[in-house]
Amino acid sequence: xxxxxEVQTERLEQAERxxxxxxxxxxxxKKLLQYLSSHGNINSHFFFxxxxxxxxIEFSEKDSIASLxxxxxxxxxxxxxxxxxKSRLFTFMLKNPVNQAAEETPVHLSPQSHIPVKELIxxxxxxxxxxxxxxxxxxxxxxxxxxxxxxxxxxxxxxxxTRAYFPDSTVKxxxxxxxxxxxxxxxxxxxxxFHDIQKHATKMKKGPFEMEYQMKRLPSERLATQKILSVIGxxxxxxxxxxxxxxxxxNARCPLVKFSHQATGFQCDLSVSNSIxxxxxxxxxxxxxxxxxVRALVFSVRCWARVHGLTNSVPGTWITNFSLTMMIMFFLxxxxxxxxxxxxxxxxxxxxxxxxxxxxxxxxxLSDLSKIKPTKNTETLDVLLGDFFEYFGNFDFRRNSINLRxxxxxxxxxxxxxxIWNPFEQDLNxxxxxxxxxxxxxxxxxxxxxxxxxxxxxxQRMISKEPWGLAxxxxxxxxxxxxxxxxxxxxxxxxxIRSLLDSLKLNNANSLQKAVGK
Numbered sequence: 001x002x003x004x005x006e007v008q009t010e011r012l013e014q015a016e017r018x019x020x021x022x023x024x025x026x027x028x029x030k031k032l033l034q035y036l037s038s039h040g041n042i043n044s045h046f047f048f049x050x051x052x053x054x055x056x057i058e059f060s061e062k063d064s065i066a067s068l069x070x071x072x073x074x075x076x077x078x079x080x081x082x083x084x085x086k087s088r089l090f091t092f093m094l095k096n097p098v099n100q101a102a103e104e105t106p107v108h109l110s111p112q113s114h115i116p117v118k119e120l121i122x123x124x125x126x127x128x129x130x131x132x133x134x135x136x137x138x139x140x141x142x143x144x145x146x147x148x149x150x151x152x153x154x155x156x157x158x159x160x161x162t163r164a165y166f167p168d169s170t171v172k173x174x175x176x177x178x179x180x181x182x183x184x185x186x187x188x189x190x191x192x193x194f195h196d197i198q199k200h201a202t203k204m205k206k207g208p209f210e211m212e213y214q215m216k217r218l219p220s221e222r223l224a225t226q227k228i229l230s231v232i233g234x235x236x237x238x239x240x241x242x243x244x245x246x247x248x249x250x251n252a253r254c255p256l257v258k259f260s261h262q263a264t265g266f267q268c269d270l271s272v273s274n275s276i277x278x279x280x281x282x283x284x285x286x287x288x289x290x291x292x293x294v295r296a297l298v299f300s301v302r303c304w305a306r307v308h309g310l311t312n313s314v315p316g317t318w319i320t321n322f323s324l325t326m327m328i329m330f331f332l333x334x335x336x337x338x339x340x341x342x343x344x345x346x347x348x349x350x351x352x353x354x355x356x357x358x359x360x361x362x363x364x365x366l367s368d369l370s371k372i373k374p375t376k377n378t379e380t381l382d383v384l385l386g387d388f389f390e391y392f393g394n395f396d397f398r399r400n401s402i403n404l405r406x407x408x409x410x411x412x413x414x415x416x417x418x419x420i421w422n423p424f425e426q427d428l429n430x431x432x433x434x435x436x437x438x439x440x441x442x443x444x445x446x447x448x449x450x451x452x453x454x455x456x457x458x459x460q461r462m463i464s465k466e467p468w469g470l471a472x473x474x475x476x477x478x479x480x481x482x483x484x485x486x487x488x489x490x491x492x493x494x495x496x497i498r499s500l501l502d503s504l505k506l507n508n509a510n511s512l513q514k515a516v517g518k
Contacts, residue, residue: 005282011149016156021055021092022092026094027053027104033045039067041061044149046110049112087157087240110146111184114185133469133470134381159171162192164235169194170193179280181299181302195273226255229250242263255272256270275358280322290375294332302321305319310324310441323430331388333407334407336377342404345407349365362424363424392446393443404421452473456469
């Protein structure tokens with residue numbers, strides 16, 4: 001397996017040799033490729049549907065794009081005046097549509113979104129066992145090779161703008177687009193990077209002078225970030241073909257520009273040099289590559305959480321996908337023998353080139369996957385799924401926190417309902433947003449799911465054509481048999497109510513103390 005950085009570098013380089021073409025509705029694939037080949041050799045291509053058929057074309061050489069751009073005209077300004085920015089987004093139309101329509105050939109369209117849950121449930125019912133169901137879900141939901149190429153192209157197109165101001169800058173994706181846990185349809189998080197320090201450090205040593213650029217100085221890094229994003233945001237808004245709904249959110253903890261990229265169909269968030277977020281992406285990439293069960297379990301649990309309203313695409317008091325993924329990683333570290341190593345173990349294996357301190361936080365860990373010993377754990381996915389629900393259905397959230405560095409429960413440093421240590425910024429809780437009712441709901445759903453997996457009669461359910469295994473967990477509980485659900489929830493309900501009352505007592509006691517204190 002390649003390292004995270006190798007994969008990123010390779011894909012960014014690929015994206016620079018790539019163009020995106022809006023094709024005519026009556027299309028002859030062979031003729032299109034034949035014409036494009038006259039500008040240079042084509043490495044790969046695919047078609048997809050996004051308000052019309054588009055083709056992503058990756059050339060072998062960057063020069064081929066310049067050759068193609070020389071042959072492409074500017075739209076005639078009959079109705080609208082155009083901003084003459086020449087990007088790598090083109091529209092092809094047929095010169096003689098009537099003659100050429102007869103030559104139309106159906107093209108294979110690469111899917112850019114996953115199937116609806118209802119269809120997924122039907123597919124899962126045809127599997128042999130729960131492990132197979134989990135791999136089917138993974139295959140349906142994970143990012144395809146084509147979709148990943150499209151994500152890197154979106155970053156590369158934004159970089160064409162940033163280079164007008166900052167010639168050395170790059171725009172790279174981070175988060176779900178690159179950490180192996182992204183599902184089809186997820187947003188593209190990208191960041192603007194100016195750091196090519198290694199290259200310059202060696203050159204600067206030569207010669208008798210200390211030399212540096214004269215640059216504008218600002219009182220804080222945050223202000224510099226806000227100014228840069230403000231200008232790039234205006235650029236995309238005013239000149240970027242297909243960049244719409246541009247929002248500059250510059251006062252957030254991490255300032256960003258949100259926009260919709262029509263040509264690729266992605267919602268994008270652009271921030272500046274988010275080094276720690278990139279290290280988190282790399283850590284998850286390593287975990288995802290180490291063992292095929294890791295990704296299968298994450299995709300299944302995240303799909304289950306979404307169906308039951310435990311996670312949401314809108315920010316709020318519910319568990320985020322990132323927090324949920326970290327809970328799954330922690331659970332896999334706790335298996336006997338462990339399926340994935342702790343962050344401290346990865347840090348011990350790190351060599352000199354892996355040493356990174358970012359903003360005073362130690363972010364060092366091994367990047368070379370081949371140096372990590374494969375696990376001796378042979379548990380099947382169905383066992384892991386059932387045990388995950390069992391484990392967190394009975395986890396002592398009131399007392400314990402989740403720490404991926406150590407791979408063990410640690411006493412909570414403060415009273416947030418759910419405390420998951422940020423793997424790198426050790427003084428932060430990544431699940432600080434989660435409130436008590438949401439945590440209670442998660443525990444109740446986990447217990448109900450563990451119960452269904454333990455008690456269900458697979459054969460009987462298959463005979464009566466009812467969803468079984470993972471499929472049974474992807475139907476909102478109470479819909480299939482409300483009375484059964486109520487009986488089973490009795491035990492959980494009373495405990496949930498008891499702990500809610502306890503937390504209310506605790507809150508009342510606290511507020512009473514505060515009132516007395518005042």
